Amino acid sequence: MRKGLYFGLAALLASFAVHADETRYYRWVDADGIVHYGDSIPAEYAELPKQIVNDYGVTVNNLAGKKSDEEIEAERREAEVRVAQELQQRADQALLATYLSVEEILMHRDRRVELFQAQSRVTELYLSNLNRRLDTLREDAANYKPYSEDSEAPMIPAELAEDLRQTRETIERHQNNLKKYRADEEQIVTRFAGDISRFKILKGIEDN
Numbered sequence: 297m298r299k300g301l302y303f304g305l306a307a308l309l310a311s312f313a314v315h316a317d318e319t320r321y322y323r324w325v326d327a328d329g330i331v332h333y334g335d336s337i338p339a340e341y342a343e344l345p346k347q348i349v350n351d352y353g354v355t356v357n358n359l360a361g362k363k364s365d366e367e368i369e370a371e372r373r374e375a376e377v378r379v380a381q382e383l384q385q386r387a388d389q390a391l392l393a394t395y396l397s398v399e400e401i402l403m404h405r406d407r408r409v410e411l412f413q414a415q416s417r418v419t420e421l422y423l424s425n426l427n428r429r430l431d432t433l434r435e436d437a438a439n440y441k442p443y444s445e446d447s448e449a450p451m452i453p454a455e456l457a458e459d460l461r462q463t464r465e466t467i468e469r470h471q472n473n474l475k476k477y478r479a480d481e482e483q484i485v486t487r488f489a490g491d492i493s494r495f496k497i498l499k500g501i502e503d504n
Contacts, residue, residue, distance in 0.1 A: 323347045323355070391495055398492055398501065405488035412481040419474045426467045433460050 323346060325331050337346065348357040395401050437443045437460060440452035496503070 321349050323349050388494065388498055391491060392498060395495060398495060401488060401492050401495060405484065408484045409481055412477045412484065416474060416477045419470050419477065423467060423470050423474065426463060426470065430463050430467065433463060
C-alpha cells in the first residue's frame with residue numbers, strides 16, 4: 297500500500313510539472329510598443345527583453361534580451377572598475393597590516409635602496425677592472441692583424457682573440473646589470489613614495 301502511495305504522489309507531482317509547463321506564458325513589447333503574449337517566442341522577437349507570466353498575468357521572471365554593443369562595453373568598464381577597486385582594497389589592507397607608521401615605510405625603503413646601491417657599487421668596481429683588462433688586451437692585439445696597421449703583422453692568436461671577445465661580452469653583460477640595478481632602485485623609490493602617500497590618506501595624516 298505504501299508503494300502505491302509513493303507511485304501516486306510521483307504521478308501527481310509529474311502532473312503538476314506538466315501543468316506548470318503548459319501554463320508558462322511570455323510577455324514582450326515589440327519595436328512599435330505593442331504588447332504581445334504567447335506560450336512561445338517568435339523568431340523575430342527572440343532577441344527582445346521579455347517576461348514570464350503566470351495564469352494571472354503576473355510577472356514571475358524576467359529574461360534579458362540581446363545586449364547592444366554599448367551595453368556590453370559599459371558592463372566591461374564596470375567590471376574593470378570593480379576589479380580595480382577590489383585590488384586597491386586588498387593593497388590597502390596589506391599596507392595597513394604591514395606598517396604602523398610612515399617611519400617604518402621609510403626604513404623599509406632605505407634598506408631596499410641600500411641593497412641595489414651595494415649591487416651597483418660592486419658592479420661598478422668589477423667593470424672598472426674589466427675595462428683595464430680590456431685596455432691591456434687591446435694593446436696586445438694592436439700588434440696583430442686585423443688591428444695592426446703593419447701589413448706584415450701576424451694574425452692575432454686565437455687565444456687572444458677569444459679573450460678579447462669574452463671580455464667585451466662580460467663588460468656588456470655587467471653594464472646591462474648596472475642599468476637594471478639603477479632602474480630597480482628608481483622603481484623602488486617611486487613605489488614606496490606611492491605607498492607613503494596612500495598610507496597617509498588611509499591614516500588621515502596631513503603633510504606638514
